[in-house]
Amino acid sequence: MSRTVLITGGNRGIGLSIARSFAEDGDKVVVTHRSGEPPEGLAGVRCDVTDSESLQRGVREVEERFGPVEVLVANAGITRDGLSPMMREEDFVEVIDTNLVGAFRAARLVAPGMIGAKRGRIVFVSSVMGFMGSPGQTNYAASKSGMLGLARSLAWELGKRNITVNLVTPGLIETDMIKEVSGKRRTGLLDQTPLRRTGTPDEVADAVRFLASDAAAYITGAALPVSGGLAMGH
Numbered sequence: 077m078s079r080t081v082l083i084t085g086g087n088r089g090i091g092l093s094i095a096r097s098f099a100e101d102g103d104k105v106v107v108t109h110r111s112g113e114p115p116e117g118l119a120g121v122r123c124d125v126t127d128s129e130s131l132q133r134g135v136r137e138v139e140e141r142f143g144p145v146e147v148l149v150a151n152a153g154i155t156r157d158g159l160s161p162m163m164r165e166e167d168f169v170e171v172i173d174t175n176l177v178g179a180f181r182a183a184r185l186v187a188p189g190m191i192g193a194k195r196g197r198i199v200f201v202s203s204v205m206g207f208m209g210s211p212g213q214t215n216y217a218a219s220k221s222g223m224l225g226l227a228r229s230l231a232w233e234l235g236k237r238n239i240t241v242n243l244v245t246p247g248l249i250e251t252d253m254i255k256e257v258s259g260k261r262r263t264g265l266l267d268q269t270p271l272r273r274t275g276t277p278d279e280v281a282d283a284v285r286f287l288a289s290d291a292a293a294y295i296t297g298a299a300l301p302v303s304g305g306l307a308m309g310h
């Protein structure tokens with residue numbers, strides 16, 4: 077059955093792979109994008125997850141065009157790295173606002189539609205860094221581990237309405253986001269990765285699709301690493 081799927085930050089990187097994989101399954105997929113046009117072949121709503129009003133307008137537009145959102149993938153995320161003594165407070169706040177509060181805003185906006193439909197799937201794209209900690213990424217790691225508390229609390233609040241809430245925790249995935257990860261840091265992380273390689277956006281998409289599928293109906297509040305074994309198990 078074709079579902080309405082909303083993916084924040086679905087215009088490139090991991091979000092785009094997730095969007096394309098749901099679309100290949102025949103779902104009605106909508107991605108958020110902040111500028112330009114949505115990627116070819118996908119529907120888009122223009123919004124910024126740090127702006128409640130724009131997100132609210134975006135969700136309303138999706139619901140009017142396609143009906144209630146049945147699957148939300150809260151994927152939009154940024155980094156603003158720096159060792160904490162030098163990190164500007166604005167950079168800490170901006171990362172929390174985008175990655176964590178943005179995910180909360182999106183989940184809260186789609187929840188009423190899911191409650192009405194008596195079904196729903198919410199998947200947060202977190203990161204292994206939220207569980208390992210990461211030098212130079214206090215803001216990012218805090219935002220990503222915060223998503224676990226967010227997901228598990230929502231899992232409690234929404235479970236009786238047949239809505240599951242889970243996380244994927246990717247390791248190093250080849251996208252624009254890790255272009256600036258230095259050779260030394262990259263080698264260090266790969267040394268801690270049993271599979272000794274980076275992952276692909278499609279490998280994250282496969283895990284997200286699983287958590288959103290009927291096969292995962294009895295899984296909620298889980299954090300699924302997609303990391304080649306880096307930071308396995310939480």
Ligand code: NDP
Nearest residue numbers: 085088089090110124125151152153203246248249251253
């Ligand atoms: P990219 O930088 O390639 O893409 C980030 C996406 O988030 C873009 O679509 C971007 O939109 C969107 N975005 C950022 N800020 C906002 C905002 N305020 N409102 C709406 N959209 C926004 O990164 P990835 O694809 O690698 O990352 C996707 C997710 O996966 C992130 O949450 C990231 O933290 C997580 N992740 C990535 C890992 C990796 O190794 N790559 C590892 C672990 C987790 P725009 O094009 O407008 O900038």
